[in-house]
Amino acid sequence: MDGAQGRPGRVFMLRIDDGEKLVENLGSYIRENDISTGSVSLVGAVKWARIVTPDIEKKPMPDRESMLEKYMEVVGHGDIVGGKVHIHAAFGEKGGNGYCGHLVEAEVFVFVEAVIQEIEGIEARREHDPKTGFKKLVLNS
Amino acid sequence: MDGAQGRPGRVFMLRIDDGEKLVENLGSYIRENDISTGSVSLVGAVKWARIVTPDIEKKPMPDRESMLEKYMEVVGHGDIVGGKVHIHAAFGEKGGNGYCGHLVEAEVFVFVEAVIQEIEGIEARREHDPKTGFKKLVLNS
Amino acid sequence: MDGAQGRPGRVFMLRIDDGEKLVENLGSYIRENDISTGSVSLVGAVKWARIVTPDIEKKPMPDRESMLEKYMEVVGHGDIVGGKVHIHAAFGEKGGNGYCGHLVEAEVFVFVEAVIQEIEGIEARREHDPKTGFKKLVLNS
Numbered sequence: 001m002d003g004a005q006g007r008p009g010r011v012f013m014l015r016i017d018d019g020e021k022l023v024e025n026l027g028s029y030i031r032e033n034d035i036s037t038g039s040v041s042l043v044g045a046v047k048w049a050r051i052v053t054p055d056i057e058k059k060p061m062p063d064r065e066s067m068l069e070k071y072m073e074v075v076g077h078g079d080i081v082g083g084k085v086h087i088h089a090a091f092g093e094k095g096g097n098g099y100c101g102h103l104v105e106a107e108v109f110v111f112v113e114a115v116i117q118e119i120e121g122i123e124a125r126r127e128h129d130p131k132t133g134f135k136k137l138v139l140n141s
Numbered sequence: 142m143d144g145a146q147g148r149p150g151r152v153f154m155l156r157i158d159d160g161e162k163l164v165e166n167l168g169s170y171i172r173e174n175d176i177s178t179g180s181v182s183l184v185g186a187v188k189w190a191r192i193v194t195p196d197i198e199k200k201p202m203p204d205r206e207s208m209l210e211k212y213m214e215v216v217g218h219g220d221i222v223g224g225k226v227h228i229h230a231a232f233g234e235k236g237g238n239g240y241c242g243h244l245v246e247a248e249v250f251v252f253v254e255a256v257i258q259e260i261e262g263i264e265a266r267r268e269h270d271p272k273t274g275f276k277k278l279v280l281n282s
Numbered sequence: 283m284d285g286a287q288g289r290p291g292r293v294f295m296l297r298i299d300d301g302e303k304l305v306e307n308l309g310s311y312i313r314e315n316d317i318s319t320g321s322v323s324l325v326g327a328v329k330w331a332r333i334v335t336p337d338i339e340k341k342p343m344p345d346r347e348s349m350l351e352k353y354m355e356v357v358g359h360g361d362i363v364g365g366k367v368h369i370h371a372a373f374g375e376k377g378g379n380g381y382c383g384h385l386v387e388a389e390v391f392v393f394v395e396a397v398i399q400e401i402e403g404i405e406a407r408r409e410h411d412p413k414t415g416f417k418k419l420v421l422n423s
Binding site: 001002003004005006007008037039041051052053054055056064066068076077078079086087088089090091097098099100101102117119122124131132134136137139 | 290292293294295296297298299300302307310311315323324325326327353354355356357359372373374375376377378379380381382391392393395397399
């Protein structure tokens with residue numbers, strides 16, 4: 001476990017439009033506004049979503065990408081580290097049946113709305129972690 | 142895509158009680174406290190929930206309302222625009238099976254607890270969007 | 283319904299590592315940093331999760347604990363009251379099928395990352411509520 005202490009910075013509200021890529025556009029907005037560290041929450045709907053979920057039978061990377069090819073409501077949360085966004089989301093298809101995963105990309109249906117809270121005073125980055133094979137969040141206050 | 146920049150304002154913590162309507166009471170609290178723009182997160186349980194999920198076979202409004210008639214845990218997130226709250230939530234029934242959707246209304250089971258973060262410096266409103274047929278988030282810093 | 287008004291305090295970003303207990307470590311960090319009132323959001327993955335979901339056939343306590351014995355992605359949100367964290371989370375197993383519940387404990391897979399927003403100016407505690415049999419959030423500004 002490792003942690004760092006900062007303070008709230010700017011807050012952004014964002015609308016991503018029908019047919020636009022959710023993660024790509026959110027990432028562009030974050031870069032254009034120089035948001036280095038923060039958290040993000042989003043609500044909306046998508047026409048499809050590419051997600052990653054754990055698949056411990058796959059080696060060496062214990063993850064697997066899945067394509068959810070359906071219109072779904074979405075509620076997601078993530079963090080921003082080194083200007084890059086990392087989102088996990090829950091999805092509900094017609095009737096409400098639920099899905100969840102690490103969001104790789106999705107196409108917006110109608111609208112997605114996001115709120116970004118910038119965090120000041122924390123320098124966060126990701127570094128390759130030999131132990132897990134994944135990018136590790138490294139923190140300095 | 143469109144976005145606007147603001148800053149954190151007041152923070153509210155709220156308890157909604159057993160048998161009370163979740164969205165109606167949250168909406169009343171937001172109006173009473175003059176929270177125009179913000180974000181909200183909630184955790185708790187519900188006795189039923191009315192949700193909207195996409196149904197692209199229905200015209201002209203490609204949405205469908207579903208009634209989840211079961212006791213469920215809930216975790217939700219949303220935004221506040223023009224003093225009105227818009228929440229998407231994930232639900233777990235007995236044993237954990239999951240649902241998700243745009244939350245229209247729910248009856249609280251035991252308690253729901255919410256945290257509201259007001260956003261200052263952003264003027265947000267919803268306007269009818271002829272292209273999608275839905276209300277569109279319009280933003281000004 | 284009851285609510286209280288405060289203001290944003292410190293913000294923390296936290297990494298919990300592979301094999302560590304999610305709720306236990308998050309709770310330790312909150313105590314070590316004297317975070318009395320706040321909200322928390324988390325994303326990551328887990329090897330298993332113990333959750334509570336409503337089971338209204340059980341008396342007197344209408345809840346039931348379930349063990350989700352599978353590797354899952356997770357996105358969660360909760361509040362901090364009297365220095366104790368209370369989290370509900372959505373989970374996605376291999377392929378994306380979703381679960382949701384009140385998170386009792388989980389073992390971290392690879393990493394879990396959390397953002398904690400402290401709330402100043404609200405004194406919150408939990409008290410036994412004879413009406414529901416649960417702990418009730420009691421608030422003072």
